[in-house]
Amino acid sequence: xxxxxxxxxxxxxxxxxxxxxxxxxxxxxxxxxxxxxxxxxxxxxxxxxxxxxxxxxxxxxxxxxxxxxxxxxxxxxxxxxxxxxxxxxxxxxxxxxxxxxxxxxxxxxxxxxxxxxxxxxxxxxxxxxxxxxxxxxxxxxxxxxxxxxxxxxxxxxx
Ligand SMILES: O=c1ccn([C@H]2C[C@H](O)[C@@H](COP(=O)(O)OP(=O)(O)OP(=O)(O)O)O2)c(=O)[nH]1
Ligand SMILES: [Mg+2]
Numbered sequence: 131x132x133x134x135x136x137x138x139x140x141x142x143x144x145x146x147x148x149x150x151x152x153x154x155x156x157x158x159x160x161x162x163x164x165x166x167x168x169x170x171x172x173x174x175x176x177x178x179x180x181x182x183x184x185x186x187x188x189x190x191x192x193x194x195x196x197x198x199x200x201x202x203x204x205x206x207x208x209x210x211x212x213x214x215x216x217x218x219x220x221x222x223x224x225x226x227x228x229x230x231x232x233x234x235x236x237x238x239x240x241x242x243x244x245x246x247x248x249x250x251x252x253x254x255x256x257x258x259x260x261x262x263x264x265x266x267x268x269x270x271x272x273x274x275x276x277x278x279x280x281x282x283x284x285x286x287x288x
Contacts, residue, residue: 134185136247141220142179144238148245157193157244160223168227168234173207175224176242184215184247191246192223198242203229206243213245221245 131154138147148158162176184190190213198204207224223243227234236242266273 134188134247136185136188137183139181140179141181142177145179148178148180155244157246159195159241160192160221160243160245161239162223162236162242163238164236165238166225166236168204168225168236170227170230170233173224173226175222176236178221178223178243181218181220182213183218184213186215187249187251188215188247189213189250190221191248192221193244193246195241195244198234199228202232202234203227204234204242210246 140147142163145161145163148160150158160178160180163179164176166174166176168174182190192206192209192211192213194205194209205226205228207226211223213221225234225236225242
């Protein structure tokens, strides 16, 4: 995997430096610095104890962890959260408990999200009267079909 050096400051010396659990992983795990209980359907902003300086031309994206999402319904409200290259504050994560019945109980040090660092480019928006044609054209939501689930769902709702 290609790598890029990212300067990091631990605002909370008790947390580990974000790490990739396996060599090919795209995301480095982030931990919560606080104990928090998130009631069903509610959200909580937690600190990760780290701040970074991404090089110009890069951004960080805060993604949920799939295992916690599947097991207890934990996700990130604004997934993926965007960490701008110029941001020097603590990386925070706006967590949400999507489970409708059980609270999510988190302890300081739990890995609650993952940071994906990617190259990004700025678009130079050039306004034109007519856009070049394409096969998709203006066909948007559902235009390619394959939504048999809609018919089955409306039948089930009966
Ligand atoms: O999950 C996130 C998302 C963002 N941020 C920080 C870094 C980012 O650079 C800054 C602003 O984020 P964003 O641009 O998404 O939020 P905004 O509501 O547009 O705020 P602003 O007006 O400051 O740009 O907040 C986080 O710590 N965690
Ligand atoms: Mg913004």
